[in-house]
Amino acid sequence: MKVRKKCIKRIFFLFILVFFPFCRGTTIPDSNPEIKTEKVRIELSCVLESGENIDYILQEMAIESNERYKITECLKEYLDMRSCMPGDSIIVFKDLDENFLKLDYVKNIFMRFTVTKIDTFYKAEKIEIPPSIAISTITGTVSSSLYETFLGIGESHELVFDYADIFAWVIDFLTEVQNGDTFEIIVEREFFKNNFIRNKRIIAASYKGEIGTYYAFYFMDLDGKEDYYDEVGNSLRKQLLKTPLQYRRISSYFSLRRLHPILKVRRPHYGVDFAAPNGTPISSVGDGHVVFAGWKGGYGKLVVINHPNSFKTYYGHLSRIKKGIVAGAKVKQGEVIGNVGSTGLSTGPHLHFGIKKYGKWINPLKVDLPPADPISEKYKELYLEEMEKLKLGMLFFCCFKPRPL
Numbered sequence: 001m002k003v004r005k006k007c008i009k010r011i012f013f014l015f016i017l018v019f020f021p022f023c024r025g026t027t028i029p030d031s032n033p034e035i036k037t038e039k040v041r042i043e044l045s046c047v048l049e050s051g052e053n054i055d056y057i058l059q060e061m062a063i064e065s066n067e068r069y070k071i072t073e074c075l076k077e078y079l080d081m082r083s084c085m086p087g088d089s090i091i092v093f094k095d096l097d098e099n100f101l102k103l104d105y106v107k108n109i110f111m112r113f114t115v116t117k118i119d120t121f122y123k124a125e126k127i128e129i130p131p132s133i134a135i136s137t138i139t140g141t142v143s144s145s146l147y148e149t150f151l152g153i154g155e156s157h158e159l160v161f162d163y164a165d166i167f168a169w170v171i172d173f174l175t176e177v178q179n180g181d182t183f184e185i186i187v188e189r190e191f192f193k194n195n196f197i198r199n200k201r202i203i204a205a206s207y208k209g210e211i212g213t214y215y216a217f218y219f220m221d222l223d224g225k226e227d228y229y230d231e232v233g234n235s236l237r238k239q240l241l242k243t244p245l246q247y248r249r250i251s252s253y254f255s256l257r258r259l260h261p262i263l264k265v266r267r268p269h270y271g272v273d274f275a276a277p278n279g280t281p282i283s284s285v286g287d288g289h290v291v292f293a294g295w296k297g298g299y300g301k302l303v304v305i306n307h308p309n310s311f312k313t314y315y316g317h318l319s320r321i322k323k324g325i326v327a328g329a330k331v332k333q334g335e336v337i338g339n340v341g342s343t344g345l346s347t348g349p350h351l352h353f354g355i356k357k358y359g360k361w362i363n364p365l366k367v368d369l370p371p372a373d374p375i376s377e378k379y380k381e382l383y384l385e386e387m388e389k390l391k392l393g394m395l396f397f398c399c400f401k402p403r404p405l
């Protein structure tokens with residue numbers, strides 16, 4: 001039999017155990033009540049690769065064309081062949097005489113398709129085992145960075161990012177986090193046969209520290225609008241993000257009288273310098289329109305964006321302005337507009353970030369950012385009801401510290 005190297009062939013014994021239960025009043029056979037039979041099967045398994053299809057794999061597994069046709073036709077009743085993707089697995093079972101017994105087409109751990117040969121017939125089936133969702137609560141106390149704290153309690157880095165994203169508009173996790181601050185998260189978790197698969201949506205979260213207490217509650221209204229809101233129904237998102245990049249440190253603050261590192265004269269510094277490695281992506285802090293993108297004197301490569309509510313943001317010393325970021329272009333909040341560099345009057349890679357409000361420079365670290373739309377009035381009551389339940393749940397878990405799942 002010709003079988004490609006990548007197909008794994010296994011021969012194994014199948015034990016069939018038959019038990020005769022003890023029943024009062026019935027005759028119990030004198031012989032051993034447990035009868036054991038055994039059978040040998042051949043299992044061939046293969047992973048679908050790009051450009052391959054089921055017929056090809058079955059051919060590789062030495063199944064005759066007539067039988068291949070019957071198997072695939074039968075499978076088509078349940079499986080859309082266009083959905084077959086590289087990475088799907090095919091397992092074929094044969095008897096010792098190489099006769100086809102069964103095919104297992106495994107899409108993922110939750111879904112498989114089978115074709116079983118019964119006498120001269122073929123029977124297809126779709127077997128689906130949906131994952132179970134459990135609600136879990138995570139509590140923690142910050143020691144070192146938030147990221148390390150999450151990993152330290154056995155949580156994934158995806159969860160830290162999801163959590164940090166929710167509060168990105170109100171907390172700067174790089175500068176405002178202190179040891180001893182606490183956090184709590186209620187998250188949906190996906191399980192398959194009691195094994196943890198992944199975290200799904202965070203449905204509630206809190207952060208408590210010297211900077212204050214923050215809550216976030218997920219809510220989707222009946223019109224399908226979803227967001228995270230605070231305790232009174234205001235969106236956690238602001239019209240402008242707190243920072244346009246993941247920076248290492250602030251190398252220079254907003255100042256009306258700063259000794260310029262290159263010019264060696266005292267002059268105002270109308271912005272904040274965020275030190276970050278060359279090439280670090282820079283995002284627009286809000287929705288808006290590009291009003292300038294190009295070289296401008298000491299700024300080097302500069303992007304200026306106009307936002308609603310009379311805000312204007314400046315991003316200077318860029319190494320590169322992203323393609324398509326030109327005057328008049330529309331940008332979304334969080335959209336990458338360029339990369340950190342050291343162009344213009346600069347001593348090292350950093351982003352000079354400035355904000356103007358009504359045409360006047362303001363301190364980006366102190367700006368009071370207007371929030372995005374709050375929860376709509378017609379759903380507010382419903383939201384507050386849901387929110388109270390979640391908050392109570394958080395308090396409950398916080399006091400009783402249940403076992404993690």
Ligand SMILES: [Zn+2]
Nearest residue numbers: 271272273352
């Ligand atoms: Zn600067």
